[in-house]
Amino acid sequence: MFGVRSEQRLLQKAAAFVLNAVGQERFMSALAQCRALLAAFVASAAAFVSTSASTQDRAAERAAMIETIKGHARSGAHSIDPAVLKTMGTLPRERFVPEAQRGAAYHDRPLPIGHGQTISQPFIVALMTDLINVRPGDTVLEIGTGSGYQAAVLSPLAAKVYSIEIIPELGKRAAARLAVPRFDNVEVKVDDGYYGWPEHAPFDGIVVTAAASHIPPPLVEQLAEGGRMVIPVGGPFATQFLMLVEKRRDGGITTRQLLPVSFVPLRGGPSR
Ligand code: SAH
Numbered sequence: 001m002f003g004v005r006s007e008q009r010l011l012q013k014a015a016a017f018v019l020n021a022v023g024q025e026r027f028m029s030a031l032a033q034c035r036a037l038l039a040a041f042v043a044s045a046a047a048f049v050s051t052s053a054s055t056q057d058r059a060a061e062r063a064a065m066i067e068t069i070k071g072h073a074r075s076g077a078h079s080i081d082p083a084v085l086k087t088m089g090t091l092p093r094e095r096f097v098p099e100a101q102r103g104a105a106y107h108d109r110p111l112p113i114g115h116g117q118t119i120s121q122p123f124i125v126a127l128m129t130d131l132i133n134v135r136p137g138d139t140v141l142e143i144g145t146g147s148g149y150q151a152a153v154l155s156p157l158a159a160k161v162y163s164i165e166i167i168p169e170l171g172k173r174a175a176a177r178l179a180v181p182r183f184d185n186v187e188v189k190v191d192d193g194y195y196g197w198p199e200h201a202p203f204d205g206i207v208v209t210a211a212a213s214h215i216p217p218p219l220v221e222q223l224a225e226g227g228r229m230v231i232p233v234g235g236p237f238a239t240q241f242l243m244l245v246e247k248r249r250d251g252g253i254t255t256r257q258l259l260p261v262s263f264v265p266l267r268g269g270p271s272r
Contacts, residue, residue, distance in 0.1 A: 061106035062089050065122050068108050072123040076259065080130045087156050088126055093119075096147040096177065115167050117264055119147040120209060124261065131230045131244055131258075132205030134158050139200065141222070143193030143266070144209035148174030151186050154207070161186045162200050164193035166267055192268035196222040203227060210266035211240045215255070223247045232263040 066089045073080045094105035097119055101111045110118040120128075128150070134140060134157040142151050145165035151174070154161045163186065165171035171190035178186045189197070193208070195218045202224035208216075208231035215231060223229055227247050234240030242258045 058092065058094060058106070062091075062093070065089075065093075065106045065108070069123045069126045073127070078127070078130075080126050081133075083157060084126055084129045084153070087129075087153050088122065091149075091152055093122070093149060096149040096152065113147045113170065115170055117146055117167065117170060119149050120263075125150055125153055128207050128209070128230045128242070129153055129157070131242075132207060132228045134205055138204035139202075139224075140205040140207070141197055141200070141203040141219075142207045142209065143196075143219070145171055145174045145188050146209060148177045148186075148188070150207060150209055151178060151188070152183055155183045155186050158205070159185065160200075162197050162203075163188045164191050164197060166190070166192055194218065194266065194269035198222060205229070206231075208232065208266065209263065211236070211261075211263040212266040212269075215243065215245060216266075216269060220245065220247070220253060225249050225251060232261050236265045 066085050069080060069085065069088070094102045096113075097105050097111050098114060101113075104111055106122070108121060108123065110121050110124075113119050132140065134154065136157070136159065138158045139160045140154050140158045140162070142154065142161065142163040145151055145163040147170075148163070151161050151163040155178075163174070165174060165188060168190045171188055175188040178188060191197075194212075194216045196203075196206075196216070198218075201222035203222055204224050204227045206219055206223060206227070206229035208219070208229070211232040211234055213233070213235055215229075215233060219229060219231075223245070225247055226249055229245040231243050231245065232240045233243050239260050240263060242261045244256045244258055246254045246256075248254060
């Protein structure tokens with residue numbers, strides 16, 4: 001049994017509770033709005049900071065990568081064409097690696113790009129590009145598009161770059177990455193690169209970025225007179241060597257073994 005006074009008190013309490021609840025609800029929704037606004041602000045500020053920081057940091061990382069490349073070249077008594085270094089110094093390598101690898105994009109080593117394949121170590125990309133001696137007006141063929149990075153490095157140096165990738169998913173992904181005006185002289189196709197791309201031969205330069213058991217005769221055939229091919233040769237469990245193949249003006253072939261390297265194997269070819 002409640003008396004009148006206790007009933008009144010109860011009503012007052014209930015009213016206070018309801019008011020409190022309504023007030024709390026308003027307060028909560030205002031708080032939620034504030035929180036949402038704050039979160040949006042923090043997110044956009046973070047995005048802004050990370051974009052500007054990443055562009056700046058990455059430029060610094062690229063510069064450091066170029067110094068490392070120069071250092072490797074010096075210790076091998078080789079010098080890399082400044083045009084190659086300039087291209088690599090402005091190309092965002094992080095765009096050519098999977099998201100999980102972005103942080104390591106400028107590390108001095110190859111990185112996984114999926115399907116058991118790798119993007120080559122920056123020094124090797126620089127060296128191979130330098131070795132084929134690309135001149136403006138040249139037509140270049142790459143075997144093993146992979147991430148598309150090597151093709152992107154070749155793009156501003158050559159008139160035309162053809163690149164062949166045997167794994168359809170990688171080929172398509174690289175082609176999509178390269179489908180921007182900056183790389184409009186690059187053409188990618190999914191095929192077995194062992195046989196080259198006869199429709200566009202002869203090539204002034206050929207870069208093979210997977211290790212072959214032997215130098216594919218179709219590629220030698222498609223090399224222009226005075227042209228150069230760089231190719232890793234050797235089995236997957238044997239030491240591979242980077243070879244420089246030159247087709248002389250008289251049509252004769254010169255090969256030079258340069259340095260031990262480690263590449264993923266070239267698939268396909270007649271032994272398939
Ligand atoms: N140049 C690449 C690195 C590629 S790794 C880059 O800059 O990222 C070697 C690539 O060669 C792999 O993607 C592999 O799938 C491809 N490959 C292997 N055998 C091939 C063949 N017969 N024809 C074309 N591509 C081949």
